[in-house]
Amino acid sequence: MLSFWERNSFINYDYIIIGGGLLGLSTACEIKERFPNKDVLILERGVLPSGASTKNAGFLCYGSLTEILADIRNKGEDETVSLVEKRWKGMNKLRVRFRDENIGFVNSGEYELIDERYISSLDEITKVNSLLKEIFKDEETFRCDRSYIERFGFSPEVVKNIIYSPYESQIDTGRMMRAAIRYAVSLGVVYLTGAEVAEFTEKSDGVEVYVEHNVFHERIGFKSSALIICANAFSSSLTGNYFPKPARGLVIITKPLDMVKLNGIYHYDEGYYYFRNYGNRVILGGGRNLDFQGEETTAFGINDKIYKALLEFLGEVILPYTEFEVDVVWSGIMGFTENKLPQVKKISDRVFSAVSCNGMGIALSSVVAEDVVKELPA
Ligand SMILES: Cc1cc2nc3c(=O)[nH]c(=O)nc-3n(C[C@H](O)[C@H](O)[C@H](O)COP(=O)(O)OP(=O)(O)OC[C@H]3O[C@@H](n4cnc5c(N)ncnc54)[C@H](O)[C@@H]3O)c2cc1C
Structure with a gap:
């Protein structure tokens, strides 16, 4: 009463x-x-x-090159550019509203790992840069640089090139x-x-x-x-x-490592895999594309197949020469439209x-x- x-x-x-x-x-x-x-x-x-x-991994982002190319294929250029612009505007408004110092904002840029399957996307960098020129006031939003493979210690067997973009950032989600x-x-x-x-x-x-x-x-x-x-x-x-349909996402954070070469946010496979450093830990999320159907759920939980794949990716591609232990694993539920x-x-x-x-x-x-x-x- x-x-x-x-x-x-x-x-x-x-x-x-x-x-x-x-x-x-x-x-x-x-x-x-x-x-x-x-x-x-x-x-x-x-x-x-x-x-x-x-529950997310703390990425302030507008999309990697291969993700933007996938969006162009699905939605066309105009809608994709307008969505990138909205994300960019939203990122900036969030920073001003809640203030950089309160949200753990760090701008160290975004790197996309390109494997054999995505080599041809490098031919489209110039086109995408020209589409995004007005948004970022930059002729070269995305640039390609192989030297990052060695700098960040990635497996050269898998990673064939790296695309860098300076405008994406990390935040502390909590x-x-x-x-x-x-x-x-x-x-x-x-x-x-x-x-x-x-x-x-x-x-x-x-x-x-x-x-x-x-x-x-x-x-x-x-x-x-x-x-x-x-x-x-x-x-x-x-x-x-x-709609929206639920889409579960999995995230792993390692225990602190002796040394982490990563510094920034990283994408792979059209954005389905994403990782970053958090101090001397690594946060890795994604893999939903391995089991879209299983992850279309509002139930929080860990999908074993995806967890295994993330651990494999962490051990073989991101930290191929480093021992690591997982500290925390969790999931979050997103909402998707067609x-x-x-x-x-x-x-x-x-x-x-x-x-x-x-x-x-x-x-x-x-x-x-x-x-x-x-x-x-x-
Ligand atoms: C693993 C993962 C990675 C992500 N990566 C990124 C990224 O890199 N970049 C990015 O921009 N975004 C990312 N996101 C997405 C981002 O976190 C979401 O888009 C955003 O948080 C959605 O906010 P929201 O308020 O719409 O939804 P939610 O945060 O889901 O909020 C909805 C709220 O409604 C509450 N609720 C539901 N039903 C009821 C009810 N009946 N009564 C009262 N309350 C109710 C829920 O408890 C929930 O708190 C990621 C998300 C996840 C899970």
Whole structure:
């Protein structure tokens, strides 16, 4: 049973956001920055955010050469360039909003490992550079340099060339999410965790959003003028949409090593493998392309086949001359659409959804948040 005080101060808002990941937080910040007097509530089901935002590998990126080429094949040049531009804009907005010093920002560039299968992509560097020239104000966003193979200690049997791009960066995912929560709360956003939304109903004067109180085991109906669903891969039951489809991703971090030659973020195989240094540890993620079907799940867990492949890649390609031990392994759940584009939808006059950053939400959340906030009723 709610007290008089709870009913007066905790129940009514202008906007309610379902999902306390990076996109939910960015949306809340966008609202408060534009309309400081609006009251905003975020409802997050987990004690900690429980989707992708605290589970990724901490890459601030817009796409490697082979990934961009794959996107061009699937979506065409114009849409691919516009997506890269959005990612770049989003990366910069995130840095300004949450501040470099709070998110562990380090710009040491991006390197892509090219094996035998992708050698022909080197012939397309000039074309891609000319497509991206206006975005980065650079004639040479991507440049090829074989000397990096030796510098970083990669296996020359597998890695035949390296493509470098200076604009991608590393962040500390945990610090970034704490900074995002801290900033949102400093703007006046109410961030409630352990608050899983079971359902909502639309009424003539607003939306009522129901959460089971985990102590009193009774349903609380939070009220707002409008609702924004930012539950990403878990949103289908709330939006009634088939997309986004869930896509699980696996990440490994090694124990500290005596010496790490890596310095930056690294991609391989159209971005399906990605790794970086974190101090003198190595973080490696990916391999979803080895079992797309098995990874289309909202269940957190470790896919043995992918884990084995990542360990093999780590031992044979990244650290071929170094002993290492794995410290932590974890998974996160992303949301994907068919065309790999984020989805902002007006479901009704009062209900909106912003989901599916397609594995690029660190870069995209800030601009997707802008898009959904433009749609909201005043
Ligand atoms: C392994 C991995 C690697 C990645 N690599 C990169 C990368 O290199 N670059 C990049 O830009 N991005 C990367 N990403 C993607 C990025 O992390 C996501 O795109 C981004 O975090 C999505 O944020 P979100 O807020 O939309 O979703 P989420 O972080 O999933 O947030 C959704 C939230 O909604 C909550 N929720 C769900 N249902 C309910 C409910 N009924 N009631 C209340 N709350 C609910 C969930 O608990 C969750 O916290 C990666 C992700 C993973 C997992």
